[in-house]
Amino acid sequence: MTDPEAKRILEALLLISDKPLLLDQAKEAFDSDFQGMDLRRLLMELSQEYAAANRGIRILEVAEGFQLVTDPNLFRYVTRLTHRVKTVRLSRPALETLAIIAYRQPVTRVEIEQVRGVDASGVLDTLLKFNLIQVMGRKEAVGRPLLYGTTREFLDHFGLKNLENLPSLEELKGIAGAAAAAPVQEQEPINESAGSNSQSTAPAD
Amino acid sequence: MSYKVKLEIFEGPLDLLLFLVKQSHLEITKIPIAQITDQYLRYLELMQALDLEIAGEFLVMAATLMQIKSRMLLPPEALTPEEQEEPDPTQELIQRLLEYQRFKQAAELLSTMEKNRLVQLSRPVPPDGAPVTEAEELMEASLFDLLNAFSQFMKGQVSRELFHEVIKDEFTVEEKVALLRELTRQQGRLGFTELFGGAHNTSEIIATFLALLELIRLKEVVIRQTQLFGEILILGNTDEVKATA
Numbered sequence: 001m002t003d004p005e006a007k008r009i010l011e012a013l014l015l016i017s018d019k020p021l022l023l024d025q026a027k028e029a030f031d032s033d034f035q036g037m038d039l040r041r042l043l044m045e046l047s048q049e050y051a052a053a054n055r056g057i058r059i060l061e062v063a064e065g066f067q068l069v070t071d072p073n074l075f076r077y078v079t080r081l082t083h084r085v086k087t088v089r090l091s092r093p094a095l096e097t098l099a100i101i102a103y104r105q106p107v108t109r110v111e112i113e114q115v116r117g118v119d120a121s122g123v124l125d126t127l128l129k130f131n132l133i134q135v136m137g138r139k140e141a142v143g144r145p146l147l148y149g150t151t152r153e154f155l156d157h158f159g160l161k162n163l164e165n166l167p168s169l170e171e172l173k174g175i176a177g178a179a180a181a182a183p184v185q186e187q188e189p190i191n192e193s194a195g196s197n198s199q200s201t202a203p204a205d
Numbered sequence: 206m207s208y209k210v211k212l213e214i215f216e217g218p219l220d221l222l223l224f225l226v227k228q229s230h231l232e233i234t235k236i237p238i239a240q241i242t243d244q245y246l247r248y249l250e251l252m253q254a255l256d257l258e259i260a261g262e263f264l265v266m267a268a269t270l271m272q273i274k275s276r277m278l279l280p281p282e283a284l285t286p287e288e289q290e291e292p293d294p295t296q297e298l299i300q301r302l303l304e305y306q307r308f309k310q311a312a313e314l315l316s317t318m319e320k321n322r323l324v325q326l327s328r329p330v331p332p333d334g335a336p337v338t339e340a341e342e343l344m345e346a347s348l349f350d351l352l353n354a355f356s357q358f359m360k361g362q363v364s365r366e367l368f369h370e371v372i373k374d375e376f377t378v379e380e381k382v383a384l385l386r387e388l389t390r391q392q393g394r395l396g397f398t399e400l401f402g403g404a405h406n407t408s409e410i411i412a413t414f415l416a417l418l419e420l421i422r423l424k425e426v427v428i429r430q431t432q433l434f435g436e437i438l439i440l441g442n443t444d445e446v447k448a449t450a
Contacts, residue, residue, distance in 0.1 A: 069325035078326055099311035118217030158315055159322035172310050
């Protein structure tokens, strides 16, 4: 199978995915003889082709997968047609709690409360309900408290490729001040490493 | 007034301290403990005067602050050897504030990322939900912004009040809840000071303020401000501004 053929298949898979398409899922759809193809590289190339062609839709690398999304600049047009837009914006306490969990995971409720200085049980329930966090197990300590961590839905909600994509707390000092003024560019579907990859990786046949 | 408003404790003593630090325009590491302690206690008094249910954490922090303050007044020799061995409580508090502030910054960044992600739609779009039509950027105002605005407002009222000693409890919080509900529905938004425009006396102002807190608790209204420490706006809680948790 040639690269363009594989890309056609990936494009079709992206269209029917309601969640970010994971590489493992994509592999399942391919015939067994083509298991060796570097689907990640192909998806990144496809993403770049979309961006370069300046189409109304983009391929976003998010939540450890890839997803077809509308160009953010077209938001106002899109919302005129469909009123069914996800509007869940988290409250400040929820965001703070989520930030602590994201950076400290796995973390217990008491550890979260030590940082914020207030009870966290209500917020934790909400975050669990929204599937933004999950129970990771129990801590080997007195009372064996539950340990919480973030989910793939968390990555999706904030447009993060993966957890490593979060800026470190030290980096944050500089970023946070400017965050409101200059939106972060995390969700640009362009990947810097894709170009060099495509030349160095031998076609898999 | 027997009406007790139980605010959900979404903000704690550390939020109040950071709020006071921000107001003082000083760095956390340079906070004047004595001054901040006094301000902190004034806010607690105000919350008590309004009969708000104050979380135990606020009182624990008040005790810590007063302990630090009194310790600073003592010469180092006056401390017992054990006390001298202990970590400096001021430094401990500063470390906690710095740590919390860092996570607040992280939360701010997440909020920006969330906003950027929301404008990239995929299919199928989830059912329900209303269109996002945010013409104007509004910041979430905190409980302390609200208390601050309220105490500022009350300062201007006191002198007027001196000659009206006869105060009957003719205004109930329930009535004011109904009135505010109606007003926000009709007008969409209200300015904070507008709320008290027609108020006759302090008791009416307090009833109105408690009604506002009650509506916030019921998530029927949200409070926003156009800028840090700016005028507070009361908005009906439509999907547009809906927040969770």
